Amino acid sequence: MSKEFIPExxxxxxSEEEPIVELRHIKxxxxxPEGRVTALYDIDLKIxxxxxxxxxxxxxxxxxxxxxxxxxxxxxxxGTVLFEGRELTGIPEKEKRIAxxxxxxxxxxxxxxxxxxxIKNILFPLEIKKIPKKEALKQAEKLLELVGLSDKxxxxxxxxxxxxxxxxxxxxxxxxxxxxxxCDEATSALDPDTTKSILELLKRINRELGITVIIxxxxxxxxxxxxxxxxxxxxxxxxxSGSVSEIFSNPKSDIGRRLIxxxxxxxxxxxxxxIKNFFGGEN
Amino acid sequence: xxxxxxVQLFKTEIGATVYMVLISSVxxxxxxxxxxxxxxxxxxxxxxPLPGLNRLLGLVTxxxxxxxxxxxxxxxxxxxxxxxxxxxxxxAVIPPLVISAAPYVARMAESSFKEVDRGVxxxxxxxxxxxxxxxxxxxxxESRPSxxxxxxxxxxxxxxxxxxxGNLGGGGLGAIAINYGYYRREPLIMWGAVIxxxxxxxxxxxxxxxxxxxxxxxxxxxx
Numbered sequence: 001m002s003k004e005f006i007p008e009x010x011x012x013x014x015s016e017e018e019p020i021v022e023l024r025h026i027k028x029x030x031x032x033p034e035g036r037v038t039a040l041y042d043i044d045l046k047i048x049x050x051x052x053x054x055x056x057x058x059x060x061x062x063x064x065x066x067x068x069x070x071x072x073x074x075x076x077x078x079g080t081v082l083f084e085g086r087e088l089t090g091i092p093e094k095e096k097r098i099a100x101x102x103x104x105x106x107x108x109x110x111x112x113x114x115x116x117x118x119i120k121n122i123l124f125p126l127e128i129k130k131i132p133k134k135e136a137l138k139q140a141e142k143l144l145e146l147v148g149l150s151d152k153x154x155x156x157x158x159x160x161x162x163x164x165x166x167x168x169x170x171x172x173x174x175x176x177x178x179x180x181x182x183c184d185e186a187t188s189a190l191d192p193d194t195t196k197s198i199l200e201l202l203k204r205i206n207r208e209l210g211i212t213v214i215i216x217x218x219x220x221x222x223x224x225x226x227x228x229x230x231x232x233x234x235x236x237x238x239x240x241s242g243s244v245s246e247i248f249s250n251p252k253s254d255i256g257r258r259l260i261x262x263x264x265x266x267x268x269x270x271x272x273x274x275i276k277n278f279f280g281g282e283n
Numbered sequence: 284x285x286x287x288x289x290v291q292l293f294k295t296e297i298g299a300t301v302y303m304v305l306i307s308s309v310x311x312x313x314x315x316x317x318x319x320x321x322x323x324x325x326x327x328x329x330x331x332p333l334p335g336l337n338r339l340l341g342l343v344t345x346x347x348x349x350x351x352x353x354x355x356x357x358x359x360x361x362x363x364x365x366x367x368x369x370x371x372x373x374x375a376v377i378p379p380l381v382i383s384a385a386p387y388v389a390r391m392a393e394s395s396f397k398e399v400d401r402g403v404x405x406x407x408x409x410x411x412x413x414x415x416x417x418x419x420x421x422x423x424x425e426s427r428p429s430x431x432x433x434x435x436x437x438x439x440x441x442x443x444x445x446x447x448x449g450n451l452g453g454g455g456l457g458a459i460a461i462n463y464g465y466y467r468r469e470p471l472i473m474w475g476a477v478i479x480x481x482x483x484x485x486x487x488x489x490x491x492x493x494x495x496x497x498x499x500x501x502x503x504x505x506x
Binding site for chain 1: 400402403405406407408409410411412413416420421424425427428498499500501502
């Protein structure tokens with residue numbers, strides 16, 4: 001009897017599934033000598049467990065501040081941040097630090113420790129978490145293999161290329177087995193090929209380890225290639241959000257159109273294709 | 284004075300100088316390094332901004348640094364008598380030397396800590412590191428080369444101060460230079476002491492730079 005209700009129940013469960021990260025009415029103001037500057041205004045966002053969520057906007061739109069509100073590197077002026085249904089805003093600093101261990105983060109400039117070699121960089125978060133050395137080393141070696149840099153364990157960051165540095169940073173960020181990986185313009189300092197391989201790695205981490213990935217970027221290509229859903233942020237607010245296919249096929253906001261269509265128009269491949277089609281395949 | 288007596292004299296006084304500089308440097312770092320950490324941590328841009336405490340510490344540091352060292356020896360006399368039991372000789376130079384050098388060391392260390400990439404500190408924070416962990420695992424190791432360069436400068440400055448103390452009964456190479464070279468008009472002895480001081484400065488400075496270079500992993504193709 002009850003079996004018939006299972007599909008319905010599952011469907012209901014899915015739609016009402018608790019978001020892994022939820023932002024409610026987040027507002028962030030900065031005090032500057034010129035007065036208060038609003039970096040984020042009334043941001044509402046629900047990020048589902050297991051998805052790759054993109055946040056796109058032009059520089060200065062407030063993306064970086066937004067991602068830092070999620071792990072509370074920035075304290076929102078107003079609003080609530082929930083992680084797995086638990087309110088993070090307003091909890092004591094010590095508990096925030098523990099919560100951050102469940103959220104890895106990677107950066108545009110990689111931010112590796114220059115004076116530590118690769119394996120010790122990956123060990124860093126495990127030291128913070130006070131994982132026994134032997135166990136930590138095993139874990140770090142496993143991660144190094146995952147990101148394909150086993151031969152670079154004793155190298156120092158200065159000896160690595162940008163892409164390699166970001167791979168180390170990714171291994172380090174997921175070493176403490178976080179549930180969420182925050183990526184702040186993680187591919188913006190990399191060339192297109194390296195960007196592609198880093199995005200593939202992020203996708204693999206998402207699929208294989210089940211880590212929810214939140215990506216901040218100004219590049220539409222990044223969103224297009226790996227994100228499930230996207231929020232377009234402009235002028236400190238969310239202009240629109242939805243599934244990537246939805247937003248790409250029918251951007252409703254001005255900024256969404258500009259980001260998507262503008263990108264399309266300047267995309268070399270598309271441009272070449274247009275020329276080709278126009279001249280009927282000659283040339 | 285016979286030649287061998289001079290050799291003996293120099294030997295003793297080099298020993299006194301090294302003793303003064305070594306002990307003073309160690310104590311100055313024991314005080315100055317934590318003070319430098321506090322100064323950089325409580326700064327507006329630091330990991331734990333505390334403007335009130337920062338201003339107070341900064342003020343004390345600056346005040347101590349503004350007292351000329353020779354005057355500091357005099358001002359510190361009661362403290363010197365209290366702590367080392369004498370106001371003469373190499374030992375007696377240590378308290379004023381520390382009072383003058385510790386704030387200097389603190390400022391040097393502070394500037395080294397401020398060179399640490401803010402992004403790296405942010406990364407550590409994002410991993411849930413506490414302020415103490417950031418200090419011990421990020422700030423100090425990441426600024427190690429710069430701290431070593433700073434140490435070379437600080438220790439040579441302390442050496443300079445210690446020589447100055449020779450003027451007021453401090454002992455050491457500075458005392459030889461003043462007592463023999465100036466008061467007894469034996470320029471050869473004075474120059475001998477000065478040259479030895481120069482060599483010491485060179486040694487300390489070069490050693491510091493060498494250690495800094497050796498320990499710095501930011502340089503490509505190290506091995």
